[in-house]
Amino acid sequence: MSTITRFAPSPTGRLHVGNIRTALHNWMLARKAGGTFILRIDDTDAARSREEYVDAIKADLTWLGLDWDREERQSHRLERYEDAFTRLKDAGRIYPCYESAQELEIKRKIALGRGLPPNYDRAALGLTDAERAEKEAQGTPAHWRFLLDHEEPIAWNDGIRGPQKFDAAQLSDPVIRRAGGSWLYMMPSAVDDIDMGITQVLRGEDHVSNTAVQIQIFTALFAAGFAAQESAAKKVPCFAHEALLVGREGKLSKRLGSLSSDALCERGIEPEAVIALLARLGTSQPVEPIADRSTLVASFDLATFGRAPAKFNEEDLERLNAAIVHQLDYTAVQARLPDGMDEAGWHAIRPNLARVDEAGEWWRLVIGPIDQPEFSEDDRSYLAAAAAALEWGSDPWGALTAALKSSTERKGRALFLPLRQALTGMDHGPDMGELLPLIGESEARARLTRAAAQ
Numbered sequence: 001m002s003t004i005t006r007f008a009p010s011p012t013g014r015l016h017v018g019n020i021r022t023a024l025h026n027w028m029l030a031r032k033a034g035g036t037f038i039l040r041i042d043d044t045d046a047a048r049s050r051e052e053y054v055d056a057i058k059a060d061l062t063w064l065g066l067d068w069d070r071e072e073r074q075s076h077r078l079e080r081y082e083d084a085f086t087r088l089k090d091a092g093r094i095y096p097c098y099e100s101a102q103e104l105e106i107k108r109k110i111a112l113g114r115g116l117p118p119n120y121d122r123a124a125l126g127l128t129d130a131e132r133a134e135k136e137a138q139g140t141p142a143h144w145r146f147l148l149d150h151e152e153p154i155a156w157n158d159g160i161r162g163p164q165k166f167d168a169a170q171l172s173d174p175v176i177r178r179a180g181g182s183w184l185y186m187m188p189s190a191v192d193d194i195d196m197g198i199t200q201v202l203r204g205e206d207h208v209s210n211t212a213v214q215i216q217i218f219t220a221l222f223a224a225g226f227a228a229q230e231s232a233a234k235k236v237p238c239f240a241h242e243a244l245l246v247g248r249e250g251k252l253s254k255r256l257g258s259l260s261s262d263a264l265c266e267r268g269i270e271p272e273a274v275i276a277l278l279a280r281l282g283t284s285q286p287v288e289p290i291a292d293r294s295t296l297v298a299s300f301d302l303a304t305f306g307r308a309p310a311k312f313n314e315e316d317l318e319r320l321n322a323a324i325v326h327q328l329d330y331t332a333v334q335a336r337l338p339d340g341m342d343e344a345g346w347h348a349i350r351p352n353l354a355r356v357d358e359a360g361e362w363w364r365l366v367i368g369p370i371d372q373p374e375f376s377e378d379d380r381s382y383l384a385a386a387a388a389a390l391e392w393g394s395d396p397w398g399a400l401t402a403a404l405k406s407s408t409e410r411k412g413r414a415l416f417l418p419l420r421q422a423l424t425g426m427d428h429g430p431d432m433g434e435l436l437p438l439i440g441e442s443e444a445r446a447r448l449t450r451a452a453a454q
């Protein structure tokens with residue numbers, strides 16, 4: 001059976017590092033197995049879903065290089081939900097309720113006051129047909145709950161958390177449909193997982209109790225003959241729940257929640273750095289600046305995931321980013337480099353960058369104009385000697401410094417620094433051996449002569 005995974009964002013905002021991580025792991029799971037990765041847009045909530053977020057989510061995934069094999073939209077699948085609903089209702093697994101939000105809140109408080117879990121008391125199950133008709137006649141439309149089977153044990157072997165068990169009697173019958181007829185997340189997601197033949201559901205551990213409920217929805221749908229389609233899964237998918245991502249302070253910070261891919265991009269973070277970090281954060285595998293994602297895919301293994309929250313640290317990301325930038329090929333960055341900067345230029349400058357868009361600052365040392373510092377008289381005569389000694393061969397910097405070392409008393413800093421300052425205007429920077437050929441013979445001689453003549 002081939003692996004089919006899905007990433008199911010609700011288009012109510014941009015992706016942030018937490019859900020980028022979920023997307024990435026589902027993508028890796030599918031790619032490692034040579035399977036299918038589905039992008040499912042959970043847009044049943046018409047009031048909160050926005051088309052611009054659908055576009056932004058797709059743009060973010062594209063920026064990250066997380067390609068999807070198929071796109072599905074929940075808003076296009078309402079007939080399927082209607083079918084599932086009818087079947088479950090006919091099977092007695094869905095029942096109408098009429099409590100207002102305030103009534104439910106009071107029930108909740110009473111239960112909590114008695115030290116009981118704040119679960120729905122199933123009062124609506126006891127309504128007679130006449131009482132229901134009266135509610136409807138009074139203008140209170142029904143909302144709908146799924147009837148959990150308290151006798152049916154809920155268990156699964158979680159791909160990360162190991163064996164899990166839930167007592168259905170400890171859970172609340174979930175509302176699956178609002179009074180206006182719109183859908184809540186719980187049932188459509190299970191319907192989709194069946195119809196799309198999802199083999200593995202990998203998501204955050206905030207969904208563990210949803211899984212317990214959804215397992216009963218799956219089995220109720222199978223029992224009601226729902227999975228009739230050819231492509232449909234015939235069994236409950238494998239579930240895995242990963243520990244949540246937290247900030248350095250150990251909490252899911254607001255800042256982390258809003259750290260979106262456009263914010264990362266603006267800060268000069270490469271998608272490969274995001275991928276390298278999130279692929280392994282929270283696993284027993286070392287986070288390393290691996291720019292080749294096939295290496296990350298090959299080593300991806302749910303068994304290496306820990307149960308402790310994964311700590312996301314922005315400084316780690318920046319460090320990783322610099323290390324990734326130092327590996328990027330010219331072709332990968334060409335379009336983002338200053339005009340005229342060629343492959344040799346990129347190679348010379350790359351080791352000095354924390355982010356690609358700093359390349360322009362260093363490239364200015366090559367194309368000029370540069371600001372030279374003031375030199376002492378001694379340095380000026382040294383630089384005049386340098387201008388005279390300059391010879392253009394395969395390694396002009398090596399030749400120049402070797403010649404000056406033997407013709408002057410200078411060595412170390414005194415030998416190198418005035419040359420670097422005269423040639424670049426800076427005290428530090430890219431390797432001069434690589435930079436000098438880029439500056440070129442006549443410009444280099446002009447800079448040395450200008451410094452000598454100050």
Ligand code: GLU
Nearest residue numbers: 008009010042185189203
């Ligand atoms: N739309 C849901 C969410 O973003 C999907 C959860 C799931 O993966 O089933 O939380």
